[in-house]
Amino acid sequence: MIQSVTQGVLGTYRTQSIAERVARAEALRPGYRDHPMDVSAPAQRDAMVDLRASGIAGENYYHSLHNPPYHTKIDGSVPDLLLRAPLAERLQTVNTVLAPYGLELWVFDAWRPIAVQNYFHDHWMPTHLRRHDPSLEGAALQAEVEKYWARGAPGGMIDPTSPPPHATGAAVDLTLRRIGGDALFMGSVFDDVTEISNTAHLETASDVMSFSAIEARDNRRMLFWVMDAAGFANNPTEWWHFSLGDQMWARITGAEAAYYGPAPI
Numbered sequence: 001m002i003q004s005v006t007q008g009v010l011g012t013y014r015t016q017s018i019a020e021r022v023a024r025a026e027a028l029r030p031g032y033r034d035h036p037m038d039v040s041a042p043a044q045r046d047a048m049v050d051l052r053a054s055g056i057a058g059e060n061y062y063h064s065l066h067n068p069p070y071h072t073k074i075d076g077s078v079p080d081l082l083l084r085a086p087l088a089e090r091l092q093t094v095n096t097v098l099a100p101y102g103l104e105l106w107v108f109d110a111w112r113p114i115a116v117q118n119y120f121h122d123h124w125m126p127t128h129l130r131r132h133d134p135s136l137e138g139a140a141l142q143a144e145v146e147k148y149w150a151r152g153a154p155g156g157m158i159d160p161t162s163p164p165p166h167a168t169g170a171a172v173d174l175t176l177r178r179i180g181g182d183a184l185f186m187g188s189v190f191d192d193v194t195e196i197s198n199t200a201h202l203e204t205a206s207d208v209m210s211f212s213a214i215e216a217r218d219n220r221r222m223l224f225w226v227m228d229a230a231g232f233a234n235n236p237t238e239w240w241h242f243s244l245g246d247q248m249w250a251r252i253t254g255a256e257a258a259y260y261g262p263a264p265i
């Protein structure tokens with residue numbers, strides 16, 4: 001029998017605010033790309049696995065045509081959903097927590113080719129921002145871009161001490177869905193790179209919240225806490241982005257150093 005999400009562990013997660021935790025992460029995140037990297041950590045050699053082969057559902061968003069706001073396949077994208085093997089195992093564990101509720105994870109993206117990262121950071125996001133504010137340039141433009149899109153690597157040469165999160169195989173973009181069915185309502189589409197996607201946006205949104213907003217808030221809470229319990233850190237500007245072992249994770253959790261640099265691909 002399928003359990004209601006209002007009961008048991010997910011029921012608890014739905015009622016537990018994430019405001020404080022996300023605010024703390026937000027304060028810690030700046031400068032995460034300068035966080036120490038343990039380049040000789042044995043984990044640096046952890047294998048990459050395709051998540052579908054590990055029983056985790058998903059489709060690479062950038063390699064699909066059903067991917068608003070893009071509605072087109074992104075040049076350089078790949079169909080794979082590759083992640084470090086120990087992290088894939090943790091996602092399997094998350095699925096065992098979700099299964100009694102008839103839920104599972106749905107992955108949008110994991111390891112990302114540097115060409116895709118460079119495109120969004122260097123072209124797509126600056127173009128989008130300048131459409132709204134043509135005067136935006138230089139450091140101010142970069143700061144706005146990097147709220148949502150991490151700096152890539154010029155010429156594709158990834159710095160082993162400062163890789164973009166999705167180049168490490170330790171960052172994953174995902175949501176919750178009914179097993180084999182529809183995704184739960186999270187209040188924004190994936191890659192809506194505006195404030196609506198900030199993880200705690202709905203925690204503080206308004207005094208009189210719509211039922212839609214409450215549902216999205218509670219679903220975000222479920223996702224946040226179930227991933228937190230598996231050791232993942234959330235990127236505070238995006239409800240879908242989680243990582244473990246990379247620099248953003250290290251910065252947010254207070255780990256001395258990251259142990260996942262560029263993925264062995």
Ligand SMILES: C[C@@H](N)C(=O)N[C@H](C)C(=O)O
Nearest residue numbers: 148149150164165166191
């Ligand atoms: C925008 C989103 N899909 C994303 O992946 N953002 C993070 C911060 C990144 O670029 O690594």
Ligand SMILES: [Zn+2]
Nearest residue numbers: 171172173241
């Ligand atoms: Zn991401």
